[in-house]
Structure formats: structure tokens, C-alpha cells
Amino acid sequence: MSGLRGAASIAGAGTYGLGEAPGQSELEITAGAVKAALDDAGLKAADVDGVFCASMTYNMGSLTLCEYLGIAPRFSDSSMIGGSSSLAHLLTAMMAIATGQCDVALVAYGSNQRSVSGRLVSTSRPDPFESPYGPRQPITSYALAASRHMHEYGTTREQLAEVATAARAWAAMNPDAFLRDPLSIGDVLNARPISDPFTVRDCCLVTDGGGAVILTSPERARDLKRPPVPMLGGAMAHWHRAITNMPDLTVTAASESGPRAYAMAGVSVEDIDLVQVYDAFTINTVVFLEDLGFCAKGEGGAFVENGAIAPGGRLVVNTNGGGLSCCHPGMYGIFPLIEAVRQLRGDCGERQQPNPEIALAHGNGGLFSSQVTLILGTDGTL
Amino acid sequence: MPADTAAPGPEQAYFDALADGRFMLQHCGACGESVFYPRALCPHCGADALTWREASGRGTVHATSVVRRRPEQGPPYNVALIDLEEGPRMMSRVETVAPEAVRIGMAVTAVVDRSGDDPVVVFHPAGGGA
Structure with a gap:
């Protein structure tokens, strides 16, 4: 501690x-x-x-x-x-x-x-070593990382789609969520393709x-x-800015910020009652569950299968519906934090979890770049 | 102009060489690593002993995507990350094959394309296909 x-x-x-x-x-x-x-x-x-x-x-x-x-x-x-x-x-x-x-x-x-x-806004100078190739940013950067995760670990399109369908099922219980209609794995796979392997339903909202x-x-x-x-507890880490310079496209600096935040808080993964992670794309949730220690590297795809992070699943993840179905006004980081606060205070109505005491809020920035993990509790955990 | 800034910086020097059809990488005389994108200081060891060497042009596809557009915006195209034989990784595209036929692990060769407004390094499948 x-x-x-x-x-x-x-x-x-x-x-x-x-x-x-x-x-x-x-x-x-x-x-x-x-x-x-x-x-x-x-x-x-x-x-x-x-x-x-x-x-x-x-x-x-x-x-x-x-x-x-x-x-x-x-x-x-x-x-x-x-x-x-x-x-x-x-x-x-x-x-x-x-x-x-x-x-x-x-x-x-x-x-x-x-x-x-009507679209994500960027205020950065175009990268002279990437922009000539026309990546649709930030989507293509995360798509490249997803291609690598699929290649190395056999992660499937259907497993990625499970992240989107779980987020939508949570959003159905959140009156503030932007998209609340039912969403199936087939709906995700057959949606408008954007940057392989992603369709529009693998991508966060623009709200x-x-x-x-x-x-x-x-x-x-x-x-x-x-x-x-x-x-x-709280900790941050970043290892790169552009996706080209990410040391390993399947491992984020959350694998560093997470353990440091746990050490400050004096908690382990098993102590965490609910998880709110920045799901800019479906691959994010898979990789963050791995990097934050909820499953081993490469097992995130299998971990989220069969509704495991949907309501009633094995781990409580993104109860507001996430950036995929609740809201995503350009930068989403404050919203997983606010959802964690509301869950810990019992404000969440239909989606409220029974007496959570420890919550994790995790923010992602750039192109899988900056990672910040916060551990929040109830007053009784101090 | 101060003497230490009389020559173009590494970014300008890289694009000047590319305009002449040469794809150059930096090499660090202190730690021996190759460096891309071009920098003033070696990101591996911090030294400023970076000199230019022409890239071998040999690379391997590390990751790949196909950017899809509405039909009126044009056909889909490839965006890939290429691991260069010298060590660094760069963003590029693989041409002369269908964008969805680009595979991770595919051996590719660099080509400096000067047909557009600005020169750009693209890749073709190694051993033909060009």
C-alpha cells in the first residue's frame, strides 16, 4: 500500500x-x-x-x-x-x-x-509517416491491433462481437444509454464494414x-x-503514441498501470466487484480484461464468450453500456469512472449490482496508448 | 543560421532522399540499432550518433486491415504494418494483390512510389507479383 x-x-x-x-x-x-x-x-x-x-x-x-x-x-x-x-x-x-x-x-x-x-474530431497534426496510407483513425489503428490478436491467439470475429452484444444488453437497462435496441452477434458481423475486422458495431458511438x-x-x-x-489506488503508464510504435500490438500499458493501482489500493483482482473499462472498440475490452489480470494473455476472446460479461455473466463489465452503446463524446474516460461511482453508491436502478465494495475504472487514450487505472471503494473499505 | 542547424533535420532529409527514389533508415553508431521514423536522438539509447543507410527493402507483414468505403468514395484499400528486416516497424500498404489477400507473415519488398504529389514507400509481395 x-x-x-x-x-x-x-x-x-x-x-x-x-x-x-x-x-x-x-x-x-x-x-x-x-x-x-x-x-x-x-x-x-x-x-x-x-x-x-x-x-x-x-x-x-x-x-x-x-x-x-x-x-x-x-x-x-x-x-x-x-x-x-x-x-x-x-x-x-x-x-x-x-x-x-x-x-x-x-x-x-x-x-x-x-x-x-457527426464524427470523431482530431486536433493533432497529421502523422507524416502514417497519414499518406489513409488509415481511418482511430479505427484502423485498433483494427490492426485486432488483426494481430486474432493471428496470435485465434481470437474470432464472433468473440469480438460478444463484447458489443454484452454492452448493448447492459445499455438496455440504462435509460441514459444512446442505443438500447437488442443487438445480436449476427447484427454486429453483418453491420457496415469500416476497417477489417471491424464493422460499425465494433466501434464506439459518436455522441x-x-x-x-x-x-x-x-x-x-x-x-x-x-x-x-x-x-x-491509481496509476498511469504509456509506451507509445502511434500504433506503429506500440511494442506488442496485443499488450497495452494497462498491464503496468493495473498492477501498480492494485498495489496502491492493497487489492487483488479477486477483490474487484465490478469493472468499467474504456471500450472504444470491441478489441479493447478483450485486451484490457487480459492486461488487468482477469484472464491470461490471449484468453480474452474465450473469456467473453457465451454472455460472460453480459448481465448475469461471470464478471460485471461496463454496466452503463460502455462507449459502444451508452455514449462516446470524443473522449469517454470520465464516464466509466462515473458509472463506477454510481454503482458503489447504489444509484443504478435496474442495472444496480448488489452491494459492490471495490470497483475498477480504466481509461484508454490515443491508439491503445495512454492507460490509467483507478481503484475506487466504499467508505467501509478505507 | 546557426551552424548546427545548417543542414535539414532528419525528417526533411528522409523525405528529400525519398524524392530521389531512395528509402533511407537511420543507424545508431552508439548502440547499433536501426531507427524509423527518423529522429534527432536514438530512442533506444539517447545518442545523437544517427547516420543514414539505405534500407534493404525486405520486410514482413506484421498486421493488416482493409479500409472499407461507401462505393461512391472508391474501392477498399489495404493498410498494413510492416516489420523491416533492419528491425523497425512502419505503416504502409501492400499493393499488386487484393487488399484482403494481404496476410500476416507475408514477405514483402519496398518500392518507392513517386507517381503522386508526394513520394511514398509501398510494398509488393516478395519474389514477383509486381
Whole structure:
């Protein structure tokens, strides 16, 4: 265990504009999520003195959001490492609270990219060594990784499709999810092909939406409205940016961030009651279940077969429906975190799990690049 | 102009050579590794002792995908990762065979295609098929 275990607790969480929010600006969506998270915690914007925000539109996200909300923070961070940014912000916020840099941290993200562009937005300079070949990014990068997993381990298209059908079955129990109609393995395989081996149903949604969480000291969190959710462990790692430079296309840096987060939290895989991982593509869930230790490398395909991660399966995974069926407003990382918080507090209605105590939220960024693993608990686990 | 930036940087030098039809890799005089994409410092050991060598052009398909488009946007095309004989991996495409016929493990040979606006390294199946 490390000194940071339990250094901060999540006191509030909120979402806004999930799915389609036409006529809403990015900042209006983000502000809606901030209001929901502050109301959830019973706090006001004036109580916030640390702000963490990455944006796909504003390269100085925390400056933009602070000005918009009228917050003059003591500490802020706009670090952008792709879709895992919000989870990395939780880790930094935990350190900032532990060292007195701030007392109440707001981590927020929002996007209106479905309504504005209808496609995933990239703000990076085109890679001169990849863009001449026309990869449809980020899809083709993950498709290349999937081709390698299928080649090395015999992972099948049907096994990948199981990830999508399980996510959809969970989404059917989540009124906030964007796609809730039944989905079969055949539907996934016969959907519009995008970049082999993926069809459109192997790929995350493009939606609008925002999410925000409030983090503070465990003592202060206990005095607020909702049951606190302590941060028991957290770790990040990245080994590459472009898929070409991923050392092994079947192993992500989650195999490093996961064990370090478990060590900080003092937990093992068997202690984890539910798992919320960033499923940008069906291969992600397979690889993350391997890299985070829920099955051996190469066995992820077999692990998810026969509804094993669908409701009633052997492992509780992505209960909100994930990026595949719930929402994916450009960067999804804050949403698996919020779902983990809601499950630990018992907020999840029809899909609520019975008394979970330890949850894992895992964020992925770039092209299987940046990996951040957080372990959350109930106050009783501190 | 300061003397140490008088010559083009490695990225520009790579594309200048490619425009002349030559596919060049960097070689590190300190650790002996080959380097692609071209860099100012060796990513293996940090040395700045990188010199140019012409690539052998021999490679193996490491991963492959076919990008599908709506018919009005054009035919499907291949995108592959190629392991070069010298060690580095690069993104490219395999031509002269159907995009879905490209297989992991297939031996391929580099060709500098200068037919478009910008020169580009593509690959053909080794031992013919070109």
C-alpha cells in the first residue's frame, strides 16, 4: 500500500446531454455536467479551488472552463493524453489534495461533436509517416491491433462481437444509454464494414455529452450529501503514441498501470466487484480484461464468450453500456469512472449490482496508448 | 543560421532522399540499432550518433486491415504494418494483390512510389507479383 491510498474521496458526480444535445455548445454541455456534480455533492462553484479539464476543442481547457464558470482556482491542469485524460486528472487531483494544493477539485469534460460534426474530431497534426496510407483513425489503428490478436491467439470475429452484444444488453437497462435496441452477434458481423475486422458495431458511438466529478478530502466528503467514494489506488503508464510504435500490438500499458493501482489500493483482482473499462472498440475490452489480470494473455476472446460479461455473466463489465452503446463524446474516460461511482453508491436502478465494495475504472487514450487505472471503494473499505 | 542547424533535420532529409527514389533508415553508431521514423536522438539509447543507410527493402507483414468505403468514395484499400528486416516497424500498404489477400507473415519488398504529389514507400509481395 502507498501513502496516497484514500487520500481523496469522490463527493459528487454528474452527467449532462448524453446522446444528442443539438444547439448546445461544448461549454454549455460541460457546465451542465458541472452543475449536476456540484448539486450531487451539495457544493457550489465558489467551493471549488482546483479545476481539471481536457478538451478536444480548447487547448487550454482548464483556463477556458474556469473563465466560463467564474472560478479562480489555486491549481488547474489541462493535460491531454487522449481519452484517459479525465482519469489521469483524478490521479493528479488526488495528489493535489494530499499535498494541500487544493481542497475541492472539479474534473470535467464535455463535447458536442455528434451535433457539430457527426464524427470523431482530431486536433493533432497529421502523422507524416502514417497519414499518406489513409488509415481511418482511430479505427484502423485498433483494427490492426485486432488483426494481430486474432493471428496470435485465434481470437474470432464472433468473440469480438460478444463484447458489443454484452454492452448493448447492459445499455438496455440504462435509460441514459444512446442505443438500447437488442443487438445480436449476427447484427454486429453483418453491420457496415469500416476497417477489417471491424464493422460499425465494433466501434464506439459518436455522441454529445459531458461528465464531471468532485473530489475532496475523505473527512470533508463524509460531511457532504452523498456516500463518499474513496480513491483507493491509481496509476498511469504509456509506451507509445502511434500504433506503429506500440511494442506488442496485443499488450497495452494497462498491464503496468493495473498492477501498480492494485498495489496502491492493497487489492487483488479477486477483490474487484465490478469493472468499467474504456471500450472504444470491441478489441479493447478483450485486451484490457487480459492486461488487468482477469484472464491470461490471449484468453480474452474465450473469456467473453457465451454472455460472460453480459448481465448475469461471470464478471460485471461496463454496466452503463460502455462507449459502444451508452455514449462516446470524443473522449469517454470520465464516464466509466462515473458509472463506477454510481454503482458503489447504489444509484443504478435496474442495472444496480448488489452491494459492490471495490470497483475498477480504466481509461484508454490515443491508439491503445495512454492507460490509467483507478481503484475506487466504499467508505467501509478505507 | 546557426551552424548546427545548417543542414535539414532528419525528417526533411528522409523525405528529400525519398524524392530521389531512395528509402533511407537511420543507424545508431552508439548502440547499433536501426531507427524509423527518423529522429534527432536514438530512442533506444539517447545518442545523437544517427547516420543514414539505405534500407534493404525486405520486410514482413506484421498486421493488416482493409479500409472499407461507401462505393461512391472508391474501392477498399489495404493498410498494413510492416516489420523491416533492419528491425523497425512502419505503416504502409501492400499493393499488386487484393487488399484482403494481404496476410500476416507475408514477405514483402519496398518500392518507392513517386507517381503522386508526394513520394511514398509501398510494398509488393516478395519474389514477383509486381
